Amino acid sequence: MPRPRSNSNPAFSRPSGGKKSKPKGDYRARQPAHEYELEALPGLEQVVATELAAVPLARDVRGLRFWYPGSPERLTRLRSAVAAYRIKTWDVPRPRGLLGHQQLGELTAFVGEVAEQGGHRSFRLGAAGKESAVMQRLAEELSTALGLTHDPEEGELLLRLRPSADGQGWDVLARITRRPLSARVWRECNMGGGLNATIAYAMHKLAGQRDEDRIFNPMCGSGTLLIERALLGPYDAMVGVDIAADAVACARTNLKAAGRDVEVAQVDALHTELPPRSFDLVITDLPWGDAIGSHQSNEVLYPAFLKEMNRLTSRRGRLCVLTHELRLFERVMGQQSDWDAKELFQVYSGGHHPKAYLLHKRA
Ligand SMILES: C[S@@+](CC[C@H](N)C(=O)[O-])C[C@H]1O[C@@H](n2cnc3c(N)ncnc32)[C@H](O)[C@@H]1O
Structure with a gap:
């Protein structure tokens, strides 16, 4: 399992948003x-x-x-x-x-x-x-x-x-553009269950964008959350994992197209063997049990995921989760005492209406 890699990309050595060129003359x-x-x-x-x-x-x-x-x-x-x-x-x-x-x-x-x-x-x-x-x-x-x-x-x-x-x-x-803005130019590899990039952007913005964050994207699929964060600006370290080899290959293809160097590994998110408190932000869209996974396997996955992410998250860390398994997620949240959750948004996309939650570790 690779350690989260520090962000050494020179593109990030200046604040997010990059260099602004001045309009010439009286632009207005x-x-x-x-x-x-x-x-x-x-x-x-x-x-x-x-x-x-x-x-x-x-x-x-x-x-x-x-x-x-x-x-x-x-x-x-x-x-x-x-x-x-x-x-x-x-x-x-x-x-x-x-x-x-x-x-x-x-x-x-x-x-x-x-x-x-x-x-x-x-x-x-x-x-x-x-x-x-x-x-x-x-x-x-x-x-x-x-x-x-x-x-x-x-x-x-x-x-x-x-x-x-x-x-x-x-x-x-x-x-004004031939394709929707949500169809990112970096998306060379498409995966069933791939996240709409505007939702990934919203999750990052509302979960908080901090230069010192060590970020983990378990179940990264085609890499949407990784790439949208890498394009936003500086972070301390970031790593993604997925259990499926084709998803890892897909994420790597898209990261390369985006010109971003982020470690992605084929690892079970529940068994990374990383030390406790390795991350400040864990962010993911969990399998919804339709295109990816099944409702039955999610009954086991969701509580195990919350427990393991609690171990991997720093004391003041955050966990941002998007899911369409609303009843399951809220039931599992009610049965645990590790996390406090607040709802960030509910979005309608592609016939689904998932919710994003932001969880903080209970003291
Ligand atoms: C909803 S998809 C993620 C989509 C991704 N955000 C994207 O934009 O392409 C869920 C992913 O979780 C992965 N997955 C399911 N169980 C896993 C586990 N235990 N560990 C790591 N990955 C897992 C699946 O292989 C799938 O790629």
Whole structure:
């Protein structure tokens, strides 16, 4: 079993966030502000709002909608949002109104700008009734005016249409990136049961991000929690284990793609033979018993896991757990006296609604 390795990556020798390049000249005067909206997994809106609050120049923020005069590239670096969209509202009672001469001209300019900035060559519509004659006509008009291919399945630029929140018009949202932001570029290896990266980011942020943490990610699977933490900034040491050889290989592939050097070993998380109090933060998404593991094996795994992690965690250490086995987890928590738990969030993702908990050792 490898010891947790100190973080010697030179990329971490300066505070998280890295070097900020100064905008040249009067940045604000050179770029018109546009309106944007971020998409969050239901349950993670607050985490996304907190990350948005740190975006310089974002203003007139209403929930996850805001005005922003800076480069859209800055928004593509948000880690908690599923996607970022340019948004514009038209004062029309129904989508047919977008085919009016003036509205169509404005819509074409709007979509054209996003397509040019994002380098999109094709588009698709995401709207209720996108097969309707009006939507098809809109798609034809945009395709002709902009020279973009309308590809209903694989179109690179996703255009969503929806009634505006005040019921007075229609919103058009144009996703600024070809893929969702949650589909990380480092994910070269995909695994069934792989964690959505925005959830991994949220877990780390809410469990606390400390430079001196020695971090353990048991049951690391494809390495999502390891990589999202490594990309956040400094830590003292980090190690991941998984019992399955293919998961370990998958995590290593993704870590390499992310350019991060983190030790991952094929070891049973319950039998690491590491000394007591080796870690300050243990963070994991336990098997949920559907895609990975079984409900029956979880009956044994969950209590054994809590006990062993108590041994491995330092006196003031934290254990952050995501699980969909809510009844089992809460029952097991009620039967033990090692940990105090608080719920961090419940998130809706891929048909599941797991909860994240933060546990502290009882004194
Ligand atoms: C829900 S998946 C983790 C997914 C991972 N976070 C990701 O993003 O890919 C759970 C993982 O726990 C591993 N596992 C189950 N029991 C284990 C044990 N006793 N020790 C180590 N790993 C275990 C499985 O092999 C599986 O990869």
